[in-house]
Amino acid sequence: MECAGMKELLSEYIDGTLDARTRATVDEHLLNCRDCKEELASLRAVVRALESMEPVKAPEDFLEQLHDRMASPSLFAKIIRKLFVPMRIKVPLEFASAVAMAVLVFALVNVQQKERRPSEALFSAEQSKTRKDAPVENAADIKIERKKGETPPAYKPAPVPERARERKPIELALLIEKRRPLARSAPGAALETERFEVKEEDRARAAGMRAIPGKKTEASEPMEEEAGARRAIKDEGTPRDDVDLLGGQFNETLSEVKNLIEDIDGKVMSTDYDAEPGRPPTIHAEIPAKNYDAFINRLSVLAAPQTQPPTLLEKSDETIEILIRFIIAE
Amino acid sequence: MREKIKKSGGSSKEDATLIRAFQAGNRSAFDQLVVKHKDKLFNLCFWVLGDYHEANDSAQETFIKVFRSLKGFRFESAFSTWLHRIAINTCKNRLKSLEYRKRKKMVSLENSGPAGETNPSLEIQDEAQSPLSRLESKEKLTLISEAMNSLPSEQKTVMTLRDIEGLSYEEIARITGFNLGTVKSRLSRARLDLRRKLRSVI
Numbered sequence: 001m002e003c004a005g006m007k008e009l010l011s012e013y014i015d016g017t018l019d020a021r022t023r024a025t026v027d028e029h030l031l032n033c034r035d036c037k038e039e040l041a042s043l044r045a046v047v048r049a050l051e052s053m054e055p056v057k058a059p060e061d062f063l064e065q066l067h068d069r070m071a072s073p074s075l076f077a078k079i080i081r082k083l084f085v086p087m088r089i090k091v092p093l094e095f096a097s098a099v100a101m102a103v104l105v106f107a108l109v110n111v112q113q114k115e116r117r118p119s120e121a122l123f124s125a126e127q128s129k130t131r132k133d134a135p136v137e138n139a140a141d142i143k144i145e146r147k148k149g150e151t152p153p154a155y156k157p158a159p160v161p162e163r164a165r166e167r168k169p170i171e172l173a174l175l176i177e178k179r180r181p182l183a184r185s186a187p188g189a190a191l192e193t194e195r196f197e198v199k200e201e202d203r204a205r206a207a208g209m210r211a212i213p214g215k216k217t218e219a220s221e222p223m224e225e226e227a228g229a230r231r232a233i234k235d236e237g238t239p240r241d242d243v244d245l246l247g248g249q250f251n252e253t254l255s256e257v258k259n260l261i262e263d264i265d266g267k268v269m270s271t272d273y274d275a276e277p278g279r280p281p282t283i284h285a286e287i288p289a290k291n292y293d294a295f296i297n298r299l300s301v302l303a304a305p306q307t308q309p310p311t312l313l314e315k316s317d318e319t320i321e322i323l324i325r326f327i328i329a330e
Numbered sequence: 331m332r333e334k335i336k337k338s339g340g341s342s343k344e345d346a347t348l349i350r351a352f353q354a355g356n357r358s359a360f361d362q363l364v365v366k367h368k369d370k371l372f373n374l375c376f377w378v379l380g381d382y383h384e385a386n387d388s389a390q391e392t393f394i395k396v397f398r399s400l401k402g403f404r405f406e407s408a409f410s411t412w413l414h415r416i417a418i419n420t421c422k423n424r425l426k427s428l429e430y431r432k433r434k435k436m437v438s439l440e441n442s443g444p445a446g447e448t449n450p451s452l453e454i455q456d457e458a459q460s461p462l463s464r465l466e467s468k469e470k471l472t473l474i475s476e477a478m479n480s481l482p483s484e485q486k487t488v489m490t491l492r493d494i495e496g497l498s499y500e501e502i503a504r505i506t507g508f509n510l511g512t513v514k515s516r517l518s519r520a521r522l523d524l525r526r527k528l529r530s531v532i
Contacts (some may be wrong), residue, residue, distance in 0.1 A: 043521055046525045
């Protein structure tokens with residue numbers, strides 16, 4: 001057997017655990033191999049040295065130390081003890097404080113939401129006008145420029161534009177003033193006599209703002225083409241005699257509003273007529289959010305809005321729904 | 331020496347009687363078991379860990395574990411084998427801990443007990459700083475302890491159980507969970523390595 005293999009057996013040879021045959025082989029090798037004999041001698045010396053080592057004794061007070069350690073509760077037990085003992089007092093207290101904390105957090109969250117809402121609200125007419133050019137991304141970013149020493153204007157919390165978030169349609173009410181009472185008995189005369197308070201020059205301006213080349217602008221057409229405008233309404237959907245009750249002037253305005261919606265790449269979803277005859281219809285439309293400002297500007301030229309149209313702050317939506325109502329001022 | 335350690339281990343019958351007494355509610359029976367086995371266990375922990383304080387901590391931790399589990403002891407193995415197994419695992423976990431690794435370079439040999447005559451305080455950082463003037467026995471203890479600590483932990487454990495504690499291969503296999511062949515090969519390798527490391531001393 002080679003020396004390397006023999007050295008592996010020397011450990012067991014020292015312990016006397018080799019079987020008789022292997023032991024005889026090792027004995028024979030050791031008689032002829034001086035290196036392995038020396039290896040065996042030094043290995044024996046190491047084993048003897050280890051065996052002769054004085055045992056390292058435990059400290060005399062080992063048992064006392066152990067008792068102390070066993071008596072002292074663990075860190076976890078200490079924490080639990082501090083937190084819950086005595087249970088009768090600490091547990092209800094902790095429960096009460098947890099409830100109080102929950103109420104506090106709830107109240108804080110509510111207050112924060114309330115504070116956020118007005119800041120997201122629409123600005124007054126002047127503010128919206130000054131901010132018209134700069135698109136508003138975030139309500140928090142809005143800063144009203146004012147001169148030094150000027151006192152800030154009193155802030156009026158405007159209604160929250162919930163509709164912008166919840167995708168409710170934006171309602172616009174257009175005020176239309178009627179010069180003369182509606183008269184069903186003389187429809188022909190009505191066309192001539194009924195006049196709504198929509199000025200000719202305003203309509204011309206609205207038509208100019210459209211500025212779409214090659215597109216025919218109804219507003220620039222002469223008033224005599226009211227019949228054409230009426231046809232346009234009928235073509236689009238629900239022809240109703242009620243419209244006639246309101247007069248050709250109204251029909252033209254209605255038509256212009258619809259054209260305006262289409263001009264700004266919007267879409268008239270429906271024209272809803274009231275069940276009661278003689279009442280103006282409601283236009284339900286969808287327009288691109290980016291064109292909302294332009295739409296409002298041009299719409300206010302066509303007919304005066306009853307209330308200031310809301311300023312759209314969140315323009316992330318691609319399209320917005322609009323509900324246009326007409327209010328006849330007697 | 332081996333005989334002395336084995337004698338100090340006491341009989342397993344005595345252990346069984348004490349365990350039953352503890353299981354019956356006699357708390358002092360546990361103390362008797364501790365007193366009976368503490369030195370043997372401490373010696374084992376010291377040679378596996380190479381540090382007096384760590385050995386003390388681990389030996390105490392071992393007895394605490396024993397105290398918690400002794401009620402459920404089923405006598406399927408000898409108490410001493412069970413005790414050694416818990417001690418070896420406790421030491422192994424301690425060796426693994428990061429904190430211990432950081433302190434590994436510093437070999438502390440210190441006897442905090444009031445007797446102190448058998449384990450005088452010795453503290454060396456490396457072999458080169460070992461003072462030549464130390465007493466032969468102390469120096470020998472230090473050098474062997476250092477050489478043992480440089481061995482892989484499994485080799486060191488097997489070697490401690492065999493050459494320090496004087497246990498049989500079968501007992502070592504039961505304690506460590508290695509098979510008999512692994513015990514023999516690890517012991518052989520450990521002895522050859524230690525001989526190489528201590529060539530200049532022994």
